Amino acid sequence: MYNDILKGDKIISVIGLGYVGLPIALEFARKAKVIGFDIKEDRVELMKKGIDPSRELKSSEFEGCDIEFTANPDDLKKAHFHIVAVPTPINEHRLPDLKPLLAASKTVGKVLKKGDYVVFESTVYPGCTEEDCIPVLEEHSNLKFPEDFKVGFSPERINPGDREHTLTTIKKVVSGNDAEALENIAKIYEMVITAGIHRAATIKVAEAAKIIENTQRDVNIALMNELSMIFNKLDINTYDVLEAAGTKWNFLKFFPGLVGGHCIGVDPYYLLYKAKELGYHPRMIDSGRSINDGMGAYIVKEVVKKLVGMDKNVKGSRVLIMGITFKEDVADIRNSKVVDLVHEFESFGVNVDVIDEMADSKEVFDEYGIKLADRPNGKYDVVCAAVQHRPYKLMGKDDFSKLGVEKSIFVDVKGIFKNKVDTEQFVYWSL
């Protein structure tokens, strides 16, 4: 397979061209022939014009690529090495929602030929590729696994908005259903990944490796969130404590905060699901999830207590929330926990204005029913720096002072504006 791809005799297809799929498709298209397939025709039309619908890649990154973008699944028949990078979200019960992954497996199954390879990149629980995806591939191809086709799993580790750790500069974990598959898959990824390849022992090992990377972050952030709640009661600043503790060589540098997005706040639920299915109820992972998911409500409760303490009428008071994306300097609003802040404040009758220059207002409205304000409108009882976008980080004392009424509250979710607010005017509070 590797030699045929290298010679241009066989074609790579990428199914699902989002944050993960498009960069991998373009990178391969500099070295091999690629077909990029997505079910969303409007996204495909944009990519044909050299526009990344996720707004991560520049037009110049489409240049010099041998790629055919299509929304027609029949075009995939021409390809032999299929990479699946579709979403793996959770449903309203916080259980894995495998619909996109199984739909993509069906699409690939219908075009699968003897000798083809399928590599899954979507984050899943250990066992999902073999137990859930391969049967769908077999059913729709009328082929038998492993005799007729090979399968691998290679998790994606890119980090939206991160210009330093990019697809090619992050070591890539790959796996295959047998030694031959592993070697071919590893060599094919080696064509584009300059940081090198880690050959995992099995598909399940590679699936588990990815899921624990994010679970580890989630649990560590949950610990920081729990500490911040304790320190709040002790009336000490969490960041001052972390700065002091961080001078020890082996103190891990994690910080409190809202855990949103489609990875860290979602992936541990996949592991929870699988563990429970096997009869083990994870306590630590579950607690971490529940602490992190509760942070929006906690922050609002603390702010409301402060408003009451300042003899302000909570109902009808005005809050400005700066930032709605799931993290700083990205346009991605998926599973943003800032939305919890908005809804919690509104449940107390507080009037909330949200600004975010990075986010697409139509997308925010369609997804959450929240209408973004173009700019701050007058003065606020509470100014809440929820996301540390670059332009907010550049703001100084005067800029913030203009936003608050004479006696107001400054909520600094990430604890970075401590020395930038006038404490005569603002009661400063951070996690």
Ligand SMILES: NC(=O)c1ccc[n+]([C@@H]2O[C@H](COP(=O)([O-])OP(=O)(O)OC[C@H]3O[C@@H](n4cnc5c(N)ncnc54)[C@H](O)[C@@H]3O)[C@@H](O)[C@H]2O)c1
């Ligand atoms: N975004 C990240 O930084 C990141 C990092 C590591 C891992 N992951 C994982 O990678 C996977 C993909 O995530 P993403 O962020 O690229 O998602 P995304 O939402 O940005 O993109 C997914 C794309 O797949 C398309 N799609 C959905 N169903 C499809 C189907 N049946 N057939 C073809 N296309 C389909 C969508 O239209 C969309 O364009 C997920 O499992 C995610 O957890 C994401």
